[in-house]
Amino acid sequence: GAVVSQHPSWVICKSGTSVKIECRSLDFQATTMFWYRQFPKQSLMLMATSNEGSKATYEQGVEKDKFLINHASLTLSTLTVTSAHPEDSSFYICSASGGQLSYEQYFGPGTRLTVT
Amino acid sequence: RKEVEQDPGPFNVPEGATVAFNCTYSNSASQSFFWYRQDCRKEPKLLMSVYSSGNEDGRFTAQLNRASQYISLLIRDSKLSDSATYLCVVNTGNQFYFGTGTSLTVIP
Numbered sequence: 001g002a003v004v005s006q007h008p009s010w011v012i013c014k015s016g017t018s019v020k021i022e023c024r025s026l027d028f029q030a031t032t033m034f035w036y037r038q039f040p041k042q043s044l045m046l047m048a049t050s051n052e053g054s055k056a057t058y059e060q061g062v063e064k065d066k067f068l069i070n071h072a073s074l075t076l077s078t079l080t081v082t083s084a085h086p087e088d089s090s091f092y093i094c095s096a097s098g099g100q101l102s103y104e105q106y107f108g109p110g111t112r113l114t115v116t
Numbered sequence: 117r118k119e120v121e122q123d124p125g126p127f128n129v130p131e132g133a134t135v136a137f138n139c140t141y142s143n144s145a146s147q148s149f150f151w152y153r154q155d156c157r158k159e160p161k162l163l164m165s166v167y168s169s170g171n172e173d174g175r176f177t178a179q180l181n182r183a184s185q186y187i188s189l190l191i192r193d194s195k196l197s198d199s200a201t202y203l204c205v206v207n208t209g210n211q212f213y214f215g216t217g218t219s220l221t222v223i224p
Contacts, residue, residue: 032210043216044160044203051210093159095212103148105205105212107159 002028004096006108013084013115020080021111023094029074030096034105035067038091050077074098084115119143120206122215130223133194137218139204140186148207149180149187153200154217160203163189194222 003026013019023033032051036044048064050056050071058064068080077096081088091112097105122139129135141149149166164171166178166187177190187204201217 034212044214046212046214049211091157097212103207104150104162104165106162110159112157 002026002096002104002106004030004094004106004108006094006111008111009109010112011114013113015085015115016083018080018082019084019113020078021092021094021113023077023079023096023108025075025096025098025106028096029098030077031074031098032096033071033077034095034097035069035077035079036093036095038093038110044093047079081113084113086115089113089115119208119213120204120215122204123218124216126219126221128221128223129194131194131196133222134190134192135194135220136191137189137202137204137220138186139188139206139215140184141206141213142185143206143208144182144185146185146206146208149178150205150207151176151178151187151189152203152205154203155200163202191220194220196222196224198222 005024007022035047038044047062048056048058050069052071052074056069071077093110095105095107120141151163152160153163154160166180170179175192179188199221201219203217204215206213
């Protein structure tokens with residue numbers, strides 16, 4: 001299957017700081033990338049969908065000014081958690097689809113964010 | 117109504133048992149269907165796509181019933197390593213909708 005990487009895999013930050021998470025498709029062009037959040041023992045929750053070169057579409061209840069998403073190229077999307085708070089601590093996972101893989105999505109390994 | 121409904125379980129089965137999961141979807145225009153497996157604290161990984169004709173991969177069989185709008189996953193001869201959460205995913209347009217996941221624990 002296609003390969004999607006995510007960086008960093010684990011980050012601890014202080015309350016009030018911003019954290020940027022990168023999601024890269026390594027062997028295909030990802031026209032669409034998705035950002036999810038998952039709390040312990042809960043299902044994945046879609047935060048936003050981003051298409052390359054356009055603004056992300058955020059799910060209801062997700063603050064676009066707090067979770068900044070940039071999808072500037074076909075292989076890279078970034079999620080920036082601004083002014084992080086302890087309740088933002090979660091597992092953030094990106095996924096990508098595109099090209100011949102448009103009907104499948106491949107997940108990055110996830111980023112575990114802990115805000116102290 | 118949710119786009120995708122899935123029984124969260126948990127399913128606790130003995131090694132060697134056969135177990136089946138079902139998932140229903142609400143949009144008849146949905147185009148593609150998948151089963152993913154997610155291990156604890158890991159990302160979901162594609163297990164198999166689901167085709168109208170049904171498809172089999174070793175001990176795993178996936179089926180799609182468009183008339184009743186559900187997909188199923190059958191696991192035969194369960195192994196301890198099958199313990200995980202199984203997610204059904206439905207693609208509608210450019211959107212992917214996830215079930216809540218079904219937790220499976222295979223017991224020795």
